[in-house]
């Protein structure tokens with residue numbers, strides 16, 4: 001018997017004959033029972049809910065149910081579930097009801113919990129993607145960390161889903177946009193290089209702040225760069241923004257940028273390479289050009305610590321930076337006037353700015 005059903009049986013919610021007093025006494029005097037109940041309620045059920053909500057959001061179920069009640073048949077059609085698997089889909093939906101996230105009335109499902117309703121909203125897409133990131137990428141490192149270390153296995157970039165990560169990264173969008181707003185010169189023509197552009201929203205933000213800005217947006221992952229390029233078309237920015245799949249380390253360009261930005265990706269570079277990477281970024285700046293780098297740093301919330309753990313188990317990249325280490329690396333890369341700004345008090349999210357005042361030797 002699994003923990004959930006055992007817990008259910010002793011709380012008397014399952015139908016059936018009422019056990020006699022002696023049986024109840026034996027069950028409740030078992031010292032493992034309180035622990036079992038505590039684990040079930042406090043650990044197992046929230047994990048099931050997180051997984052269910054993540055899947056329901058990612059598959060589109062929450063969005064559909066937020067517009068109108070749907071029965072199994074219509075959901076099966078939307079999800080392209082074959083006829084013979086409809087009863088399994090029903091079982092999955094019933095678990096959602098049991099967890100309290102869905103409600104069933106007259107054979108139709110609707111959203112019940114606040115979390116389900118919130119994750120269904122397009123405005124909260126970054127949160128839904130962040131939940132998916134936790135489920136698909138953070139859980140594996142927690143589940144498999146020691147075994148991976150014993151077997152010498154590492155995650156690779158292909159273990160990530162670039163599209164999900166690009167969406168999930170936008171949970172810190174207000175912080176990054178604040179950092180961009182505080183450094184961006186708005187009055188003069190400005191050439192921007194954005195490294196690891198993800199969806200491209202930060203290039204869009206910069207372009208909106210400075211109408212004379214032109215930019216090159218690059219991302220290492222082809223599918224991410226393609227998505228950013230599509231977004232530039234949708235945002236009407238293709239005459240001002242070129243989007244390319246490229247690795248910063250291989251960019252062969254003259255120094256031409258007034259601003260180079262790296263948002264949420266310094267940990268994609270091994271710590272031993274960071275000085276060289278920053279020096280490369282500096283080599284692309286005009287004299288007096290500036291760098292803006294934003295990143296979660298070590299010592300932040302538990303999500304950031306697990307992200308750090310993932311990158312520590314990867315065959316590329318490295319630990320989240322420590323503020324003082326990154327400052328030192330920027331200085332060793334030849335930047336001057338290196339400053340850090342804690343964008344939100346109490347959070348370990350930092351904006352680093354630095355200037356290129358010396359000629360670069362790469």
Ligand SMILES: C[S@@+](CC[C@H](N)C(=O)[O-])C[C@H]1O[C@@H](n2cnc3c(N)ncnc32)[C@H](O)[C@@H]1O
Nearest residue numbers: 169196197198219220221247248263264265268
């Ligand atoms: C966590 S995502 C952040 C995306 C975006 N900057 C944001 O904050 O929303 C990191 C991105 O950096 C890109 N990246 C990593 N290493 C890179 C490199 N060497 N050159 C260009 N892009 C890189 C990855 O492909 C990924 O899309």
